[in-house]
Amino acid sequence: xxxxxxxxxxxxxxxxxxxxxxxxPAAAExxxxxxxxxxxxxxxxxxxxxxxxxxPVGAENSYTFVGNILKLSAQKSTKDHDYFxxxxxxxxxxxxxxxxxxxxxxxxxxxxxxxxxxxxxxxSVFFKQAYLTMKGKEGRKMxxxxxxxxxxxxxxxxxAVLDWLKKERIGHRLIGxxxxxxxxxxxxxxxxxxxxxxxxxxxxxxxxxxxVFDLDGEDRLDKIGFQYAGLxxxxxxxxxxxxxxxxxxxxxxxxxxxxxxxxxxxxLDLLPVEIYSLGGHYIxxxxxxxxxxxxVYQTGDWGAQDHxxxxxxxxxxxxxxxxxxxxxRAGVCNTSGDANPADGRHETFFQAMPTPRIYARNPFYNMxxxxxxxxxLTFKASKKASVRTEYHHLQLAEAGDFWYSGGGAFQPQxxxxxxxxxxxxxxxxxxxxxxxxxxxxxxxSVTLYASRAFGxxxxxxxxxxxxxxxxxxxxxxxxx
Numbered sequence: 011x012x013x014x015x016x017x018x019x020x021x022x023x024x025x026x027x028x029x030x031x032x033x034x035p036a037a038a039e040x041x042x043x044x045x046x047x048x049x050x051x052x053x054x055x056x057x058x059x060x061x062x063x064x065x066p067v068g069a070e071n072s073y074t075f076v077g078n079i080l081k082l083s084a085q086k087s088t089k090d091h092d093y094f095x096x097x098x099x100x101x102x103x104x105x106x107x108x109x110x111x112x113x114x115x116x117x118x119x120x121x122x123x124x125x126x127x128x129x130x131x132x133x134s135v136f137f138k139q140a141y142l143t144m145k146g147k148e149g150r151k152m153x154x155x156x157x158x159x160x161x162x163x164x165x166x167x168x169x170a171v172l173d174w175l176k177k178e179r180i181g182h183r184l185i186g187x188x189x190x191x192x193x194x195x196x197x198x199x200x201x202x203x204x205x206x207x208x209x210x211x212x213x214x215x216x217x218x219x220x221x222v223f224d225l226d227g228e229d230r231l232d233k234i235g236f237q238y239a240g241l242x243x244x245x246x247x248x249x250x251x252x253x254x255x256x257x258x259x260x261x262x263x264x265x266x267x268x269x270x271x272x273x274x275x276x277x278l279d280l281l282p283v284e285i286y287s288l289g290g291h292y293i294x295x296x297x298x299x300x301x302x303x304x305x306v307y308q309t310g311d312w313g314a315q316d317h318x319x320x321x322x323x324x325x326x327x328x329x330x331x332x333x334x335x336x337x338x339r340a341g342v343c344n345t346s347g348d349a350n351p352a353d354g355r356h357e358t359f360f361q362a363m364p365t366p367r368i369y370a371r372n373p374f375y376n377m378x379x380x381x382x383x384x385x386x387l388t389f390k391a392s393k394k395a396s397v398r399t400e401y402h403h404l405q406l407a408e409a410g411d412f413w414y415s416g417g418g419a420f421q422p423q424x425x426x427x428x429x430x431x432x433x434x435x436x437x438x439x440x441x442x443x444x445x446x447x448x449x450x451x452x453x454x455s456v457t458l459y460a461s462r463a464f465g466x467x468x469x470x471x472x473x474x475x476x477x478x479x480x481x482x483x484x485x486x487x488x489x490x
Contacts, residue, residue: 048082053192053485057119059109059374060469061476068111071118071476075104077192081138090145094157098138100193100225102128114430114472119481120223120373124192127223127421136228138196149205156198156219160365161185161255162291164203164212164240169248171300171329175293176251178368179302179325183377184257184287185236186365188417190373193221195363195420198230208246214238218363222420233262234419236362250294257287259362261419267313268427269358270351270411281313285360300327302341312356319359321345321377336389343369347379347408358411363418363426371400372441372461372481378414378427380438381405391446398445404438406468413438413468433471439479440464457485 059071083096102124109122117123141155162181166173188195199216217235221227240255262282269276289306305322325341345359358379366376386400406413412429419426443461450456465477 042086042088044084044086046082046084047490048080049487049489050078050080051485051487052076052078053483055121056480056482057121058480058482059118060465060473060479062111062115062118062473063475065111065115068108068115068118070106070108073104073106073109073119073121075102075106075121075124077102077124079192079194083139092143092145094139094141094143096137096139097135098194098227099133099135100227101133102192102225103132116428116430120191123223127424128225131225134225134227136226138194138227149203151203151205153201153203154199156196157201158187158189158194159185159197159201159214159216159238160187161238161240161257162253164253165205165210165242165244167244167248167251169295171295172248172251172293175300175302179323180291180293180304182365182368183304184306184362184364185238186363186368186417188222188363188365188367188420190365190367191222193223193225193227195219195221196227199235208244210242210244212238212240212242218419220421222417224421226421231263231419231422233264235260250292252290252292254290255288257285257362259283259285259287259360263419263422265423265425268412268414268416268425268429269312269356270348270429272351275351279313279315281311283310283312283317283360285310285312285317285362287362298329298331300329302326306359308360312360315354315356317356317360319346319357321359334389334391336387338385338387340385341383343377343380343382343384345377345380345407347406347411349408349410351410358414361418361427366415366417371443371445371459372463372479373415374463374479374481375404375413375415375438376417376427379407379411380414381407394450395446395448398447400441400443402439402441404441404466406432406436406438408432409434409436430468430472432468435467435471437466438468439466453489455487457483459483459485 054076056074061071062068078101080099085094105125106121109118139156141153141157143153145151160181161184196219197216201214204211215237217230219230237258240253243252264280266276285308287306287308291304293302302325308319310317323343327339330336346357348357361377367373384402388398391397409432414429416427441463446458448456461481463479470477
């Protein structure tokens with residue numbers, strides 16, 4: 011049976027609201043006015059996935075499709091309340107028909123993921139967000155309804171460098187919207203905020219909606235949710251930013267889990283997943299240089315197994331200055347894997363419900379059981395265009411564990427992560443990419459992206475017919 015939706019309650023509150031008593035007529039009219047806005051994003055994606063060889067099913071590793079998402083929003087702000095409603099209308103055109111191969115080869119790129127999740131369905135319309143924010147005294151706020159939440163982005167320092175680091179290298183690692191997909195993810199629940207001059211405290215309890223690859227994004231998922239508490243420390247001089255957080259994630263859907271045990275063992279273990287994550291981040295500017303640290307420790311239950319895992323990321327950057335303002339960055343992200351599937355302990359770092367594409371721009375992998383050494387260069391090609399290129403050397407943390415991909419739960423019958431065997435190796439891949447971002451005007455932006463992956467022994471063992479992969483897209487976003 012479906013859970014009761016908060017949307018009718020919020021709609022009633024919004025349209026029954028009136029101006030604050032005692033406000034002058036002009037102020038009351040302004041306070042009760044609605045602001046309408048929207049956006050349309052279109053992306054043409056081309057996948058040239060690792061080759062499956064001459065097999066009867068799942069041979070379509072190379073294909074192109076189009077994904078769109080139209081968003082329409084209405085918002086209003088008064089002295090005591092904020093109201094926000096957003097409709098989303100995603101659509102998918104030209105998905106591959108034969109891009110899901112048997113066995114370890116699996117889904118050949120995200121076009122295959124959309125096809126597997128939706129069959130022949132091509133479009134939908136649903137409430138992406140619908141929430142009420144109640145404003146209290148001394149910086150207190152309470153948000154209830156359907157909203158988006160990203161761990162690590164509870165606040166932005168207001169400095170261009172620190173803001174970029176939080177958006178691109180801190181946020182979305184454990185809880186994210188998966189906004190890169192053509193459907194995305196929202197959460198039904200409540201969020202409390204205590205905003206002080208030097209700190210910001212956030213507490214969230216919520217359940218995810220369907221979405222990501224599934225066009226039916228209206229319903230929320232039963233028997234799965236999270237509770238989060240984070241304390242962000244802010245610097246008035248905007249030179250540093252830090253956070254401590256705790257996250258509880260639980261999944262009691264009773265699905266077969268994705269881990270390195272045998273399929274027979276996993277089918278016998280339908281007990282819940284309950285993971286506790288404790289961690290934090292720290293970023294700082296030092297002249298033209300910047301430093302970043304993010305880390306987390308996990309404990310809990312992975313069904314019948316005890317869970318204990320960890321992850322950390324250390325990075326440094328340097329802005330060379332000059333006309334094109336080049337920014338060099340390098341770092342390592344290491345996460346734990348499980349070396350022994352038979353010892354009753356699950357030691358693979360669990361990413362919960364992230365936006366994996368933030369950290370895997372060519373998203374054939376994620377942050378689980380991986381050691382990622384990377385270098386990047388960002389510079390301005392012109393006043394309106396910027397270029398970003400990255401190189402990643404990817405190794406599995408444990409050869410006894412899987413090569414993982416995916417971004418967490420998105421429909422009732424799907425666990426949300428895929429795992430492929432390592433073949434006894436840790437050599438996963440080397441990835442290079444190039445992105446051109448063009449800001450045409452205040453309302454139109456265009457991105458051109460190209461990436462190539464050169465598979466190592468892990469990939470070659472599964473795809474001996476071709477262990478190189480390409481991912482390319484052209485994307486345009488118009489705001490109105």
